[in-house]
Structure formats: structure tokens, C-alpha cells
Amino acid sequence: MNRINKKLQEDGKLLSIYFTAGYPNLDDTVKIIGELEKHGVDMIEIGLPFSDPLADGPTIQESSTAALKNGMTTEILFEQLKDIRKTISIPLIIMGYFNPVLQYGVEAFCKKCMEIGIDGLILPDLPFDVYQEEYESIFKKYGLLNTFLITPQTSDERIFQIDGASEGFIYMVSSASTTGAKQGFGAEQQDYFKRIASLHLKNPQIVGFGISNSETFVQATEKAKGAIIGSAFIKHLTQNGVDSIANFIKSIRC
Amino acid sequence: MKLKVCGMKYNPGEVAALQPDYLGFIFWEKSPRSFDGEIPKLPPGIKKVGVFVNASLDEVVAKIKEYHLQAVQLHGSESPEFCKELKQYNFQEPIQIIKVFSIKDDFNFDELKPYESVCDYYLFDTKGKLPGGNGYTFDWKVLKGYPSIKPYFLSGGIGLEEIESLREFMKRPEAKYCHTIDVNSRFELEPGLKNIQKLKEFKKGLMKDEINMPSSLGERPVRGPYHANEKGYYGEFGGAFIPEMLYPNTEELRQNYVRIMEEPSFKQEFDQLLKDYVGRPTPLYFADRLSEKYGAKIYLKREDLCHTGAHKVNNTIGQILMAKKLGKNRIIAETGAGQHGVATATVCALMGIECVVYMGKIDIARQAPNVARMKMLGAEVRPALSGSRTLKDATNEAIRDWINNPVDTHYIIGSVVGPHPYPDMVARFQSVISEEIKWQLKEKEGRENPDYVVACVGGGSNAAGAYYHYLDNGDVGIIAVEAAGKGIDSGESAATSALGKVGIIHGSKTLLMQTQDGQITEPYSISAGLDYPGVGPMHAHLFRSGRGEFISITDDEAMTAGLEVAKLEGIIPAIETSHAFAIFDHKKFKKDDIVVINLSGRGDKDLDTYIDYFGL
Numbered sequence: 044m045n046r047i048n049k050k051l052q053e054d055g056k057l058l059s060i061y062f063t064a065g066y067p068n069l070d071d072t073v074k075i076i077g078e079l080e081k082h083g084v085d086m087i088e089i090g091l092p093f094s095d096p097l098a099d100g101p102t103i104q105e106s107s108t109a110a111l112k113n114g115m116t117t118e119i120l121f122e123q124l125k126d127i128r129k130t131i132s133i134p135l136i137i138m139g140y141f142n143p144v145l146q147y148g149v150e151a152f153c154k155k156c157m158e159i160g161i162d163g164l165i166l167p168d169l170p171f172d173v174y175q176e177e178y179e180s181i182f183k184k185y186g187l188l189n190t191f192l193i194t195p196q197t198s199d200e201r202i203f204q205i206d207g208a209s210e211g212f213i214y215m216v217s218s219a220s221t222t223g224a225k226q227g228f229g230a231e232q233q234d235y236f237k238r239i240a241s242l243h244l245k246n247p248q249i250v251g252f253g254i255s256n257s258e259t260f261v262q263a264t265e266k267a268k269g270a271i272i273g274s275a276f277i278k279h280l281t282q283n284g285v286d287s288i289a290n291f292i293k294s295i296r297c
Numbered sequence: 298m299k300l301k302v303c304g305m306k307y308n309p310g311e312v313a314a315l316q317p318d319y320l321g322f323i324f325w326e327k328s329p330r331s332f333d334g335e336i337p338k339l340p341p342g343i344k345k346v347g348v349f350v351n352a353s354l355d356e357v358v359a360k361i362k363e364y365h366l367q368a369v370q371l372h373g374s375e376s377p378e379f380c381k382e383l384k385q386y387n388f389q390e391p392i393q394i395i396k397v398f399s400i401k402d403d404f405n406f407d408e409l410k411p412y413e414s415v416c417d418y419y420l421f422d423t424k425g426k427l428p429g430g431n432g433y434t435f436d437w438k439v440l441k442g443y444p445s446i447k448p449y450f451l452s453g454g455i456g457l458e459e460i461e462s463l464r465e466f467m468k469r470p471e472a473k474y475c476h477t478i479d480v481n482s483r484f485e486l487e488p489g490l491k492n493i494q495k496l497k498e499f500k501k502g503l504m505k506d507e508i509n510m511p512s513s514l515g516e517r518p519v520r521g522p523y524h525a526n527e528k529g530y531y532g533e534f535g536g537a538f539i540p541e542m543l544y545p546n547t548e549e550l551r552q553n554y555v556r557i558m559e560e561p562s563f564k565q566e567f568d569q570l571l572k573d574y575v576g577r578p579t580p581l582y583f584a585d586r587l588s589e590k591y592g593a594k595i596y597l598k599r600e601d602l603c604h605t606g607a608h609k610v611n612n613t614i615g616q617i618l619m620a621k622k623l624g625k626n627r628i629i630a631e632t633g634a635g636q637h638g639v640a641t642a643t644v645c646a647l648m649g650i651e652c653v654v655y656m657g658k659i660d661i662a663r664q665a666p667n668v669a670r671m672k673m674l675g676a677e678v679r680p681a682l683s684g685s686r687t688l689k690d691a692t693n694e695a696i697r698d699w700i701n702n703p704v705d706t707h708y709i710i711g712s713v714v715g716p717h718p719y720p721d722m723v724a725r726f727q728s729v730i731s732e733e734i735k736w737q738l739k740e741k742e743g744r745e746n747p748d749y750v751v752a753c754v755g756g757g758s759n760a761a762g763a764y765y766h767y768l769d770n771g772d773v774g775i776i777a778v779e780a781a782g783k784g785i786d787s788g789e790s791a792a793t794s795a796l797g798k799v800g801i802i803h804g805s806k807t808l809l810m811q812t813q814d815g816q817i818t819e820p821y822s823i824s825a826g827l828d829y830p831g832v833g834p835m836h837a838h839l840f841r842s843g844r845g846e847f848i849s850i851t852d853d854e855a856m857t858a859g860l861e862v863a864k865l866e867g868i869i870p871a872i873e874t875s876h877a878f879a880i881f882d883h884k885k886f887k888k889d890d891i892v893v894i895n896l897s898g899r900g901d902k903d904l905d906t907y908i909d910y911f912g913l
Contacts, residue, residue: 094684094816095802097696098540104683116814141538142801146815167540168801192541196703201544216542219704221697 046134046162047188047211050085051247057269058260058295059086059249060276061138063106064123065115066092071285072123078288080133083296088165088271091120091139098167100223102274106281117147121155128160136190138165149178153185163188163211171205179208190214195235199242206244215239215248215267223274225253228262240266257297298467299477300500301450303348303429304330306489310337315496318477321370323348324360325428329488330481336364341740346370346395350428354382361392367743368393370420372428380415390743393417395450399424400435406444413445420479423453432482434459440471446521446769448476456483457495460502478503521769523835523844525724529717532842534834537716539804542700546708547804549623551718557622558615558725570614571729574647575604577611579730581737581893586865593886596747597868597896598734600759607871607898608727608759609640613709615726617644620707627651627706631695633660633688634825635667636898637711642676652676655694657687664825667902685819688829692803712756713833716804720761720833727762734893735766742891749774749886752895753877754847755791755827757836759897764839774846776884777836778877780822781849791820792849793832794840802831808840823852823906824872826898846884854879856910859900871898872906 050057060079064072072089079087092107092115099107127135137156144152144166156164164187169178171191182189188211193202196219206213217232218225228236232253239248247268254263255275263270272295279291302312303321313320320339322332324347336345344367347360351373360366369383369392380394394416398408401424409419421440425431433454443449455463455478466472482488484495522532529535529551537547557563571577579599588595600608613630620628628645630652632638638654645652654671658680661668671678684690692715699708713720713727735745750767752760754777767773782790790796797808802817809831810818822828832840839845850858859875862868870878874897886892900907907913 094818095689095693097693097803098542098700100697101683108684111816118814140801142811142817143815145800146798146811146813167542168538168804170536170538170544171541173536173538194542194545196545197541198545219542220701221542224701 045186045188045211046132047086047136050134051212051268056264057085057249058083058292059088059269059271060084061088061090061271061273062276062280063090063092063103063110064120065110065113066106066277067109067280067285069110069113069115069119070123072120073127074285075288076127076131076135078285079292080131082289082292084133084292085269086134086136088136088138088273089120089124090273091117091137091143093140093143096140098221100221100274102223102277106277117143117152121159124159124161134162135160136163136165137161141166141169150181153181153187156187157185161187163190165190165214167192171208175208192216193239195219195231202239202242202244206246209246211246212268213244213246213248214271215250217250217253217263220252222252226255227259228253233262236263236266257295260295298475298503300503301346301477301479302484302491302496303346303479303481304485304489305491306330306332306334308491308493311493312491312496313337313339313343315493315500316340317343317500319344319346319368321346321348321479321481322364322366324352324356325350325372342736344368344393348372348429351375354379357383358386361388366392368395368417370395370397372397377411377415380412384415395420397422397429399428400439402436402439404439404442406442409445413447418448418450418476419445420450420452429481437466437471443471443474446474448474450477450479451475452479454483455480457499457502460499463503523768523839523842525717525721525835529721531720531834531838533799534805534807534837534841535717535720536806537804538801538806539716540700542703543696543716543804546699546703547716547718550722553623554619554718554722557619558722563618563622566618567615570618571611575610575614576602577729578733578737579603581734581741583741584866587862590865591881591886592888593890593892596738596741596891596893597866598730598763598893600730600895600897601868601870601874601899605636605640605643606901607636607640608730608762608895609637609711610643611729611762612711612723612726612758613637613640613644616707616709616722617648617650619722620650620709621648623707625705625707627653627702628709629653629655629695629698629706630709630711631655631688631691632667632711633657633691633828634902635660635664635671636826636902638676638678639667639670639674641709641711642671642674645676646674653698654678655681655691655698657681657685657691659686660688660691660825687819689802689817689819696803712758712829713761713835714756714803714805714807714829714831720805720835723758724761724765724835727758728765730759730762730895731764731766734763738891738893746770746773747891747893749776749890749892750895751776751778751877751880751892753778753780753827753873753897754832754836755780755829755873756831757833759895761833761835763893763895764845768844775839775844776880777839777845777847778880779847779849780824780827780855780876781851782821782823784851785849789821790849791822791828791830793820793830794836794847795849797832805831805834807831807834808837823855823910824876824903826871826873827876848880848883850876850879850883854882856907859907860911863900868896869900869907870896871900872903874898875900
């Protein structure tokens with residue numbers, strides 16, 4: 044069974060962390076992953092930086108630009124990760140935009156992911172229908188789970204469609220926004236969380252966007268299986284460096 | 298839909314005053330409508346069709362010459378060889394050949410095959426005692442089996458009573474290639490004497506709603522292989538590669554844009570604004586001195602005379618009306634040099650709608666006058682601070698704004714780029730350019746089709762508009778001119794077709810300039826309107842399929858050509874457009890070739906660049 048599915052069966056709420064590979068320094072990738080696992084994070088999204096990340100707010104944009112300036116490439120990331128499974132056992136997901144994957148070659152990319160021990164991909168700008176028509180068979184061949192996003196604007200009909208095509212979890216975008224744009228959840232988000240819970244989907248949901256501290260983590264996971272923190276973690280790295288990751292995780296899971 | 302009135306004899310002048318597209322003159326002595334008088338001078342835009350039944354080649358040729366016919370309609374058993382000979386006959390102007398086939402209850406469409414390459418149109422008439430003029434219709438359902446993509450004329454006993462059934466017919470797939478409705482005997486007081494009142498009514502009925510759209514949005518174009526399909530693909534290019542956050546926004550637009558554009562009230566408002574506010578139609582100007590210098594008949598389509606100084610406003614007018622129909626009360630846009638930003642701010646002022654324009658911080662610094670114009674027009678200009686802080690980043694920022702404001706905001710994209718349905722929607726709004734070229738050229742040269750249409754391509758909206766109605770017409774050469782910057786191999790270029798690879802940019806699969814690793818790179822051109830790292834999916838397809846010829850022009854060549862046009866024609870073109878004028882060293886034309894260059898914008902905005910470059 045895929046590590047993601049196993050993890051989702053565990054009791055308790057899951058904390059997933061996103062970071063941009065190659066930031067703050069080109070060679071921080073393995074160290075960041077190690078620290079995150081060591082301090083109890085359940086799942087990691089490794090961000091493959093892209094020059095034009097149009098679903099991301101300023102924090103992730105800046106970390107992506109810096110990572111690319113540091114020299115990060117798909118090839119280098121794979122090289123950095125080649126021995127990652129010797130030390131790391133939690134699920135690892137690569138999250139990025141579709142164009143770098145397309146240039147690497149979708150099949151070559153998936154094959155490499157399997158060899159390394161990557162469990163899944165999140166490619167927000169690879170649309171659901173194109174995935175199903177052109178790429179699903181390749182992802183499956185290499186044992187990769189693909190995760191789709193839903194938002195407060197996604198219709199129930201489309202949510203059921205996405206649920207039907209998913210085999211891991213659903214990435215539930217908390218509000219109509221780019222990453223890192225909102226702070227705290229209002230009544231609107233609470234209603235949305237309740238609405239999704241009432242649909243009784245077959246895949247568990249993990250909430251992303253707008254989670255920055257223990258309060259928002261608790262709110263987001265009241266109904267959902269877990270939550271993803273990205274921008275707030277990157278801000279912490281910028282301000283405090285790679286050595287203080289423990290403090291950040293503790294502040295969430297207090 | 299076009300209208301042909303046939304059987305002119307006693308009152309062709311009166312009929313011509315109704316402005317049908319074709320007038321038919323029957324040259325067959327046995328017909329009660331046989332014509333032998335003098336054709337009065339007709340208003341421009343009306344084609345004279347000579348109708349023959351098994352006449353000899355000499356007879357037909359003589360009549361064409363005598364009456365300056367533009368088309369012949371062959372009603373007898375003329376062979377494909379006959380058509381071919383006529384087609385190849387060396388007339389002053391090319392002659393269009395309409396071959397007639399008569400239908401009763403069914404029809405063997407295999408009969409068309411030998412004529413496929415030797416005539417321009419088919420005409421389907423009712424089979425009766427006479428070769429035409431029998432006065433009753435055939436069952437149009439037979440046309441379900443129509444296997445060709447050649448446009449055809451629908452004829453045979455059509456009268457006022459048929460308006461309703463015609464309207465029904467037009468909705469059916471077999472009507473896709475129906476080009477013209479041909480009427481005759483049912484609109485007569487006596488053979489050859491037309492009932493003007495009835496014709497007027499028919500034309501009005503024919504024009505009403507779906508059945509006919511002689512609007513700037515184009516008469517139902519025959520949407521062939523070079524147009525977007527349902528999912529927004531041009532060949533392998535296009536589609537909508539967008540994050541889920543944008544799905545509801547683009548989906549709302551996708552589901553509604555065609556319907557709204559086809560609403561009569563929408564068309565009417567769009568046409569009215571293009572006429573009264575933008576100043577359309579823009580002239581098609583014969584550039585005498587340029588023609589003499591380069592040995593071709595060069596026409597300039599004067600989009601530079603549009604309000605705000607470029608073609609961009611055609612699209613912003615269309616999209617602001619679209620936004621209103623969709624109930625949006627806030628507009629966002631991206632801009633590079635500021636031209637699209639100004640065109641958007643202009644229509645927002647016109648409609649009293651809030652407007653936010655994203656512009657790269659670097660562009661804000663180098664395009665100060667346009668920033669000031671947008672502010673005067675009441676728009677807020679927000680700097681894009683991310684990435685390279687130019688056009689592509691301004692586009693990213695606008696998309697991010699749209700993600701954050703999905704309900705009340707419409708995003709007016711300035712070119713034929715972005716996720717479906719934008720490339721198709723923008724192309725349709727810009728298609729007014731080629732729509733006008735067609736009838737203007739017909740007035741001036743007696744033919745709708747130039748030999749070449751030339752346009753500069755950045756994202757490609759002026760080019761898409763200039764090509765639109767010619768895309769599927771192989772007789773018209775399509776030339777796209779890209780900015781080579783300091784040279785294709787210099788590392789400072791914007792020649793996407795030469796340097797780009799297939800990838801995803803701003804939600805569209807197309808050709809784009811990128812690193813081997815899939816990171817989008819920053820293009821360079823002296824003209825701010827051409828330095829976009831991608832190209833619209835329509836153009837990527839035109840390039841890949843070989844339908845379009847792509848030429849790259851350097852900064853130096855463009856600047857020299859711009860100065861030459863100023864001196865030869867008294868027109869200072871935008872530097873974008875100057876690229877299109879620089880093709881004559883790269884492409885040779887024949888003396889009789891009609892070459893239409895889309896003069897997409899005027900050069901006022903570029904004076905500083907011209908001054909610096911030439912030390913004026």
C-alpha cells in the first residue's frame with residue numbers, strides 16, 4: 044500500500060508541511076526533510092520551484108525565485124533525493140506546476156519519482172480531464188497518487204467527480220485565494236468545512252491555504268483529516284533558518 | 298448568410314439598392330428572364346453573376362468580358378474540364394465558378410467529387426422541368442449527406458413563406474457550409490420584374506437573429522481546422538491548464554461567451570460602439586509609394602486610426618460588454634507597454650466600472666505616459682513586483698487577483714493567449730478586422746481575398762483578427778512577423794516560433810521560450826508589445842501546421858522600416874507594426890500580388906524610442 048494511504052488510516056489529525064526545494068539554500072532539501080520527520084510531521088510536500096507560480100502568493104513566489112537563483116533544477120532535486128528513503132519513512136509528495144514536468148517528460152518524471160520513493164504528485168495546473176485522458180495510466184504504472192484540489196467555488200457535482208477519481212486524499216483549498224493570502228478562518232470557511240464534511244466523500248480531505256499557527260490548524264482539522272502549512276513555514280525558515288524547524292512544529296502542535 | 302437575387306431583367310437598379318451580395322443575370326435565350334440589356338452601375342460590394350446553360354466557352358468568356366462579371370453559374374451539364382478551362386482562362390480578375398446541381402428527393406453526392414477542385418461554390422436547386430425557375434423547393438434534409446466543406450448556395454423556389462423553415466434549417470449541422478440563399482421567381486410581379494417590397498421583407502427576415510449575422514462578430518464563420526475546437530484546442534495547442542481555483546471563473550465564461558456574443562442585443566451594442574466610439578470601419582488604404590517601391594499591390598488596414606491608437610480597443614469593447622452581461626462590477630487587466638491597459642481603462646471609464654491594471658514595475662518606469670493616461674481614465678495601476686517584473690509577471694498578478702476575487706471580477710486579457718475560452722473569444726472580437734478587409738477589398742479590387750495577409754505577432758491578437766476570416770481559405774497566404782530583437786541567436790529575442798518549445802504558459806499549451814528545465818524566460822524586443830515569451834495557441838498551430846509563414850525581424854530592420862513608412866506614406870507606425878513592414882527583404886512578391894498589411898497601431902507612443910534610435 045502507498046505510504047500516503049497508510050498514513051491516512053492512522054488515528055489523529057495529520058500535519059503536512061510544504062517547502063520550496065532549494066530554499067533558503069540549494070542544498071537544504073535533505074536536511075529540511077530530516078528535521079520535519081524528526082519533529083513529528085506526518086507528510087511532506089516538496090515544492091519544485093517554477094518561474095511563474097500563478098496560484099501562489101508572495102511568500103512562495105519569492106522562495107521559488109530564490110531557489111531558481113540558487114540553481115535548483117528538476118535534475119538537481121532528483122539527485123538530492125536519490126537516497127532519501129534510506130532515512131525517511133513518512134510520505135513524500137512533489138508539488139509543482141505542470142510545465143517543468145512536461146519538459147522533463149511526464150513518464151520519465153514519474154519513473155524517477157518511483158525510483159526515489161516519492162508517493163504522489165500535486166500539480167495544480169494539470170486539469171482533471173487532461174489528467175484522466177492522457178496521464179492517469181502513467182501515474183498508476185509508477186504507483187503515484189495524484190491529488191486534486193477543490194475550492195469553496197467547486198460545485199458538489201464536480202467534487203463528487205474528483206472524489207471518484209482520487210485514491211488518496213483531496214486537497215481542500217480553504218478559501219478563494221492564492222497561498223498565504225488569508226489569516227484566520229471566518230464564518231464563510233466554517234460553513235464550507237461543514238458543507239464538505241456533509242458530503243461524506245470516500246477520500247479524506249486535507250485542508251491547505253491560510254493555515255499558519257496552532258489555532259488555524261485546529262480549526263481546519265475539526266472536520267478534515269489534516270492540514271497543510273506552506274507560506275507560514277517558509278516565512279519561519281526565512282526569519283529563523285533551517286535549524287529552528289523544531290520550534291515551528293512545536294508551535295503548531297502545542 | 299449572403300443573399301443572391303437572380304433573374305435580373307427589368308429593374309436591376311432597384312434591386313441593387315437593397316444591397317444583396319449577388320445579382321444574377323441569366324444568359325440563356327429560352328428563359329423568360331434572359332438578359333440582353335445594359336447593367337446599370339451597381340453599388341460597391343455587389344457581385345454580378347452570369348447564369349449559363351450549356352453555353353460554349355467562347356460565349357461565356359465573351360459575356361464575362363462584356364458585362365465585367367465576377368462569377369458564373371453553370372446550370373447545364375458542364376463538365377469538370379469545362380470548369381477548369383474557364384477557371385484557368387486569363388481574365389483580368391479571377392472569376393468565381395458556381396456549379397449547379399438539381400435535387401429532387403435524394404441526391405448522389407458522389408457527383409460533386411470531380412468538381413471539387415475546379416469550382417468555388419456549389420448551388421443546389423430543385424429538379425424540375427426547367428433548369429431553374431420552377432418555383433418550388435426541394436427537401437433540404439437531403440443535404441444531411443453533404444460531404445464537402447465547399448460553401449454552397451441554397452436555391453429553388455424560396456419565398457417569403459420559407460423564412461421560418463430557413464431559420465430552422467440554419468440551426469442544423471448540414472447548414473454549416475450554406476453560404477448564400479438564392480431567390481428568384483417567388484419575388485416577382487412578372488418574370489424578370491422583381492417585387493422590391495417583398496424582397497425587402499425577405500432580406501429583413503433573413504437578417505433577423507440567428508439566421509444571419511452580418512455583424513462585426515462575423516457571419517457564422519465556417520469553423521475549420523484553424524479555429525479552436527469545443528475544448529479550445531487549435532491542433533495540439535490551447536486548452537485550459539489552470540488550477541482549480543480558476544475553474545469556476547473560466548467555466549462561467551466558457552459556458553456563456555458564444556451565446557452572449559450571438560445575442561442580437563449584444564451584437565448591436567458592440568457594432569454601435571465600434572462605429573461611433575472606436576471609429577470603425579477603419580480604412581483599407583492603398584499604399585501607392587510603398588507598392589511602387591516593392592513591386593506589389595500593398596494595402597494597409599488602418600487599425601492605427603482606432604480610438605486609443607491601436608486594434609486593442611476592439612477586444613476591450615467586446616469584453617466590457619461581456620463582463621456587463623455576466624453581471625461583473627470590477628475589471629482587472631494586465632499590460633506590458635500600457636496599450637492594452639489604456640484600452641481597458643478607456644472602456645471602464647466609458648461604462649463607469651472599477652478598473653485595476655497590473656503592470657510590471659520595470660514597465661511602469663519605462664512607460665510613464667501610458668501610466669499617466671490610465672490614471673487620468675480613472676484606473677488604478679498596480680505594480681507587479683514578482684519574477685522579472687514585466688508583462689508575464691503582470692499577467693501572473695492579474696490571474697492571482699482573479700483567483701482572489703472569483704465572483705465579482707472579470708479579467709480582460711489583452712491578447713489571444715490564456716486559458717480557453719480567451720484565445721477564441723479575443724480572436725472573435727478582433728475578427729472585425731478581416732471582416733472589413735473582405736468587403737473593402739471587394740470594393741477596391743473586386744475580390745475578397747488578398748494574396749497575403751501580413752501582421753506582427755507578439756501574443757498575436759491583431760494577427761488573429763487580420764487572419765480570422767481567411768484562416769480556412771488556402772488561397773490567402775498568412776504571414777506572421779515576430780520580433781527577433783538583437784538577432785535570433787543573440788540571446789535577446791522574442792521570436793517564439795524559432796526559439797520556443799511546447800509548454801504551458803498562463804493556462805495555455807503553446808510554444809514558449811523557456812529553459813531546458815521548463816522555466817519561462819524573459820524575451821527581448823525593442824517593441825514592448827512583442828516581448829511576450831509565448832504566442833497564442835492559434836499561431837502556434839499555424840506555425841506547426843505550416844499554414845502560416847513566420848518571419849523574424851530584428852530591432853534594426855524594424856526601426857528602418859518604420860522610418861521608411863513614415864517618409865513614403867506619411868504614417869508613423871507603432872514599432873510593433875514596423876516589424877511587419879520589414880518583410881520585403883525576406884519575402885518577394887509578384888507585381889500583381891495583393892498584400893494586406895495590418896497596421897495595428899500608431900507610433901506616437903514610440904516617439905521616444907524613435908528619437909533615441911535615430912538621434913532625431
